[in-house]
Amino acid sequence: MKTIVALVDFSDMTFKVLKQAHQLASALGSEVVLLHVVSPDPVVVDFGMAPTVYRPPSPETIAAEGDRLVQLQESLEKFGVRASTRQIQGSRVEDLIEECRRLGADLIIVGSHGHGSLYNLLVGSITAQVLKSSPCPVLVVPAAEEKKTEMLKEAV
Secondary structure (H helix, E strand, O other): OOEEEEEOOOOOOHHHHHHHHHHHHHHHOOEEEEEEEEOOEEEEOOOOOOOOEEEOOOHHHHHHHHHHHHHHHHHHHHOOOOEEEEEEEOOOHHHHHHHHHHHOOOEEEEEOOOOOHHHHHHOOOHHHHHHHHOOOOEEEEOOOHHHHHHHHHHHO
């Protein structure tokens, strides 16, 4: 396994995804590519019949998120893992999957935020879409235990 692509979104799951990437890359001698999608900024959000309108992310947002990626890369390299970063723009999962193909991903690591079924029904799950269309195996890092416990309580 040469290339591990770790999908990072700077949420609370990022650390867990990095931890898994570090462990696997160390054990297998793989390179980790930290892949982040810079989402378009919503301009008008409407929950009725009109669609949400987006604009491209600002150069400041792109630069700030790029800096955060470099910090994550440096943290992996500090522990002996070869790492690089990749930042793409867009909101389509197809673009994300195409980038993984271009990178020659042997494994994709993605976090699961543990949203409830209503959220997944209305908004969808990036993780589920990646699982359906990935060109290689996908490792899903689960949400925190306390989040799972809260979800179980809500379901009961």
